Amino acid sequence: MRLTTRGRYAVTAMLDLALHGADGPISLADISQRQEISLSYLEQLFAKLRQNELVTSVRGPGGGYRLARSGESINVAEIIDAVNESIDATSCSGKGNCQSGGVCLTHHLWDDLSQQIHRFLSGISLDSLVHQQEVRLVVLRQAEESEMS
Amino acid sequence: MRLTTRGRYAVTAMLDLALHGADGPISLADISQRQEISLSYLEQLFAKLRQNELVTSVRGPGGGYRLARSGESINVAEIIDAVNESIDATSCSGKGNCQSGGVCLTHHLWDDLSQQIHRFLSGISLDSLVHQQEVRLVVLRQAEESEMS
DNA sequence: ATTTACTTGACTAAAATAGTCGGTCTTTGC
């Protein structure tokens, strides 16, 4: 299992869209500045998010990305999935052939853990994050920072 | 956050000790054969497990390792910790300085997830694994396999 | 037409993983 900056960046960027995308598409340059994520790296991530139909793009001046569905219907687990970070904790990717055809001693444990994590993350929608106190505070700070520059 | 073969191997090896260590120390060679883990790699892992006082060693012929405490009092979270696989899912290692001194947009989410995982894994003792039906079945299969060779 | 911005693919440095290898030190049993 891995949960690295890739998945974290993807969720952060999607949350940025949910927060600022109310009126019109958001450019990757904006997200890059607000969330301090390399622009070229965002391009890579959004290619996958688009393939997985989590965002739609608008080309040309004033263009950018917007959420493909409502923030209510998009959960964190599917964002992480979209950028190829499996939440699976087993070594056999759930296939159950971790030791010479059968399951290994701890297969069941990792399987349980995977389900636990998946249940947790898929229960969290972008909308629910938008409404969190902790998130709102960060949004305010980011707004101040952007005024200064 | 990472959960890779290192943490999985460590838990598997510790469970092997809990299962077979009732009468006398278990050699790494035994564990290596039963669990199909490279002997040299096990040595690395057990160095850390010993430093963290999860196992004690007995040198010389007939020697090996045994659990330092009862299987009831050792939980999976501390085993994974011992081999340096942090369960923390935040990018700032919980420090809260993920974005220019403050927290990033999704810090709280990863913090929550980390706690969730930690609570789950620290609630599982080696003993509770020993008594699981799924584990017992694998133990039987492994016993058969070792008879054949 | 020109500008803006998305799109694609190839490429790369750095880190982590998953080991290997060779040797040393201790203890037990013959």
Place this chain on the structure above:
DNA sequence: GCAAAGACCGACTATTTTAGTCAAGTAAAT
């Protein structure tokens, strides 16, 4: 006392993944 078993230690390495750069497009709006 000596040989073998097995823990212990450190250095070394191939592979993979991550995180990111760079350059060359393509599409759409003004």
